[in-house]
Amino acid sequence: MSFDTRADDSLSATTYVANTHLMTELLGPRDEYLRAIEKAFPGSKIRVQGNQITVTGTDAARILRLFDELVLVLESGQTLDVTKIERTVDMVAEDIRPSEVLRHEVVRGAKGKAIRPSTAGQKRYTDAIDTNIVTFGIGPAGTGKSYLAVAQAVQALHRRQVNRIVLTRPAVEAGENLGFLPGDLMAKVDPYLRPLYDALYDMVGPDGAQRLIANGTIEVAPLAFMRGRTLNDSFIILDEAQNTTPEQMKMVLTRIGFNSKLVVTGDVTQIDLNGKRSGLVNIDKILGNVDGISFVFLSSKDVVRHRIVADIVAAYDQQSS
Numbered sequence: 001m002s003f004d005t006r007a008d009d010s011l012s013a014t015t016y017v018a019n020t021h022l023m024t025e026l027l028g029p030r031d032e033y034l035r036a037i038e039k040a041f042p043g044s045k046i047r048v049q050g051n052q053i054t055v056t057g058t059d060a061a062r063i064l065r066l067f068d069e070l071v072l073v074l075e076s077g078q079t080l081d082v083t084k085i086e087r088t089v090d091m092v093a094e095d096i097r098p099s100e101v102l103r104h105e106v107v108r109g110a111k112g113k114a115i116r117p118s119t120a121g122q123k124r125y126t127d128a129i130d131t132n133i134v135t136f137g138i139g140p141a142g143t144g145k146s147y148l149a150v151a152q153a154v155q156a157l158h159r160r161q162v163n164r165i166v167l168t169r170p171a172v173e174a175g176e177n178l179g180f181l182p183g184d185l186m187a188k189v190d191p192y193l194r195p196l197y198d199a200l201y202d203m204v205g206p207d208g209a210q211r212l213i214a215n216g217t218i219e220v221a222p223l224a225f226m227r228g229r230t231l232n233d234s235f236i237i238l239d240e241a242q243n244t245t246p247e248q249m250k251m252v253l254t255r256i257g258f259n260s261k262l263v264v265t266g267d268v269t270q271i272d273l274n275g276k277r278s279g280l281v282n283i284d285k286i287l288g289n290v291d292g293i294s295f296v297f298l299s300s301k302d303v304v305r306h307r308i309v310a311d312i313v314a315a316y317d318q319q320s321s
Helices: 020-027 029-040 060-075 082-093 098-102 120-131 145-158 185-214 246-253 283-287 307-320
Strands: 002-005 011-016 045-049 052-056 134-138 164-169 218-222 234-238 261-266 293-297
Touching: 011 060, 020 029, 020 060, 029 045, 029 060, 029 082, 052 060, 060 082, 060 098, 082 098, 098 120, 120 134, 120 145, 120 293, 134 145, 134 283, 145 164, 145 185, 145 234, 145 261, 164 185, 185 218, 246 261, 283 293
Parallel strands: 134 261, 134 293, 164 218, 164 234, 234 261
Antiparallel strands: 002 011, 011 052, 045 052
């Protein structure tokens, strides 16, 4: 990459992409990705001549760094799309290296697909899980809180860092009455646990998941089953923690035994406790100074579902601010 300052004081930067095949992927079908980058930086001009990219404007250095990072992502075997381009733009704007985020592999899924963080916030989240005993992942729907926690748990199991995975959720009656549902307690709460099963099936496959559940290596259970236990050599995930009371939250946190990790996920904007206090609200003020506990707050920028989900979350955030 080279830079020069022109007479009008605008900065010009140039880079060269050696691989012609990568150049085609970098610009996208009918230059779709190039147009997305131009839209993100309206104050700069991008000129492509063969394999050479020249950018003029106040954001020239940042845009060239963006192109270089995208080349690194492509060289790792990944593909690009408009959504990934937009996320990469956000990361470069925050002086974060997208290649370090997007090339980080948490685990290989059942079909060999690499499970990776897609945003800087998700990378902070997975790093926090790696380095802390207790990690709180707090943020809106679609930010991958539960999915990435299950991925980290499966990786820890594969590496024999733990002997079992415990997945739990509070069975809160979100507008429905459990008493009228058929079956025993496990049958009644199964719909609440279904998102955890779905993530698990992606990681180890339906047959693998059922086998690990049958032999006790993976336990999926409602929160009520956690009371009175000490969980050693375990990777514990408490999902939908906004629907725990403060007493339930304390109960789960004190289940941690030796050589165990706990990940707590939740969204404080979706509390279904019918007037009761949530154990997740203000938990960072209670435990923020405890060594080995980390809090990662995700936002609409970390939503990895359809783009409109991020826009919906942002609109609600703006309304409540």
